Amino acid sequence: MQEGGFVVLTYSCDRPQTLERLSSYWWPELRRLEIEVPIIVVGCKLDLRDDSRSSLEQVIAPLMEEFREIETCIECSALKQIQVTEVFNYAQKAVLHPTAPLFNQETPTLKPRYIAALKRIFILCDKDMDCALNDAELNEFQVKCFSAPLQASEIEGVKDVVSEKMPEGVNANGLTLRGFLFLHALFVERGRLETTWTVLRKFGYDDEIMLRKDLIQNPSFKRNPESSVELSEKAIEFLKKMLTTFDEEKDSALRPQEVEELVSTAPSRHDHWNQCSIPPESGQCTPRACRIPPRLVRSEGRAANNRGRLQIENDRCCQTKTSVRGPANIRHCLASLRCCVK
Numbered sequence: 001m002q003e004g005g006f007v008v009l010t011y012s013c014d015r016p017q018t019l020e021r022l023s024s025y026w027w028p029e030l031r032r033l034e035i036e037v038p039i040i041v042v043g044c045k046l047d048l049r050d051d052s053r054s055s056l057e058q059v060i061a062p063l064m065e066e067f068r069e070i071e072t073c074i075e076c077s078a079l080k081q082i083q084v085t086e087v088f089n090y091a092q093k094a095v096l097h098p099t100a101p102l103f104n105q106e107t108p109t110l111k112p113r114y115i116a117a118l119k120r121i122f123i124l125c126d127k128d129m130d131c132a133l134n135d136a137e138l139n140e141f142q143v144k145c146f147s148a149p150l151q152a153s154e155i156e157g158v159k160d161v162v163s164e165k166m167p168e169g170v171n172a173n174g175l176t177l178r179g180f181l182f183l184h185a186l187f188v189e190r191g192r193l194e195t196t197w198t199v200l201r202k203f204g205y206d207d208e209i210m211l212r213k214d215l216i217q218n219p220s221f222k223r224n225p226e227s228s229v230e231l232s233e234k235a236i237e238f239l240k241k242m243l244t245t246f247d248e249e250k251d252s253a254l255r256p257q258e259v260e261e262l263v264s265t266a267p268s269r270h271d272h273w274n275q276c277s278i279p280p281e282s283g284q285c286t287p288r289a290c291r292i293p294p295r296l297v298r299s300e301g302r303a304a305n306n307r308g309r310l311q312i313e314n315d316r317c318c319q320t321k322t323s324v325r326g327p328a329n330i331r332h333c334l335a336s337l338r339c340c341v342k
Contacts, residue, residue, distance in 0.1 A: 005095045006038040006071075008087070013049035013075055019059065027067050038094030043075035046082055068105030071098075097193035101209050110185055113209045120265050121203050122180050129245070132173035133180065145202045158183070 009026055011018040022041065030039070041060065043049075060073040071094045076083040099105075102114045110118075125133060125141045133141070135155050142150050150158075162169040162179040169179025187195050204215045223229065231239070246262045247254065254262070 004037055006040060006091050007035060008040045008042055008091065010042045010044050013043045013045050019043075019063070023063065023066070030069075036100060038071040038091075038098050038100070039069050040071055040087070040091055040094060041073045042087055043073075044078065046075045046077040047080045049075070068108065069100075093194070097197045098207070099188065099193060101207065102193070102196060103188050110181065110188070111209075115181065117200060117203075117205055117209050118181055118184055119177065121199065122177050123265050124203070130173045132171055132176050134174040138175060145199050161186075 007030065009022055011022060041063070043056065056073065056075055064070050064073065072090045074083060074087055074090060076087050078084055102111060103109070104111055122133070125137055127137055127140075128134070135152070138155055138158075139149050142148065159170045159175065159179075162175065162183055166179060166182045169176055169182050175183070184196055184199075187193070200209060204211050206212050242262070243254075246258055248258060249255075
């Protein structure tokens with residue numbers, strides 16, 4: 001059971017005691033075994049259910065409230081061929097678009113790794129770095145993830161949904177990070193998991209919400225031991241542009257926070273800046289001593305100035321700034337989202 005892709009728990013629609021046994025026996029057993037795969041509850045023999053009894057929603061709601069691990073509940077009849085195909089469709093969706101990596105059912109909150117992925121996506125999409133997604137950026141995100149642009153009315157509809165429940169989720173510039181996170185939380189809550197997983201996979205994340213290895217492997221090249229390596233002019237211009245963009249104070253030096261913001265979208269970050277054993281005041285803080293990545297520092301440059309900021313001589317300066325942004329699929333979700341925030 002622990003190696004399966006999902007678990008289907010069944011009960012008989014004409015025998016209420018079988019549903020009670022799910023609570024009394026099967027759920028404690030699954031928790032004891034630490035089963036973490038998607039779980040679907042299926043009511044069988046739908047053709048024999050007494051219509052005078054409570055509806056599926058009334059019967060299942062208490063169970064789903066108590067056991068938040070449940071992905072889906074559905075009733076079917078093998079004899080009458082009612083919703084049998086749907087059972088397998090829901091099982092397939094539970095495997096392809098699972099809730100567990102995204103949402104902590106006990107808290108209930110979005111999981112930290114999912115939040116970190118959404119923040120990274122938001123930063124990458126906020127091209128003008130104003131901490132909000134404007135209409136053009138939201139459209140670009142939509143096309144990248146779903147191959148279809150949004151109409152102006154749809155964009156306004158998204159903003160209305162967010163601002164109604166979270167006013168700080170929208171500002172004069174567009175959808176803020178908090179609004180972006182809130183929107184995705186609504187997608188999860190309303191069962192629009194396909195939307196969220198499409199976004200994650202378009203930006204290179206796997207089922208564990210980790211960037212795929214093929215996207216982050218460092219290229220290797222051969223060189224003679226006597227040879228040196230230099231950046232191309234194109235690479236230098238790119239780095240200079242990035243550094244200039246992130247230098248808030250325009251003083252050709254980076255504060256630690258600016259450095260952190262500069263590498264905020266990197267697949268993995270290491271605190272190189274705090275590993276230096278030489279005081280910056282000594283004036284002997286070199287790239288080698290600080291273990292600062294060589295791609296940021298010229299070989300003859302000094303890695304820090306007297307204020308402890310990252311700096312490179314001869315116009316090779318490092319610089320940074322904060323930004324967070326993001327988007328979402330909307331066209332198929334507006335109706336359900338509006339219901340959710342009322």
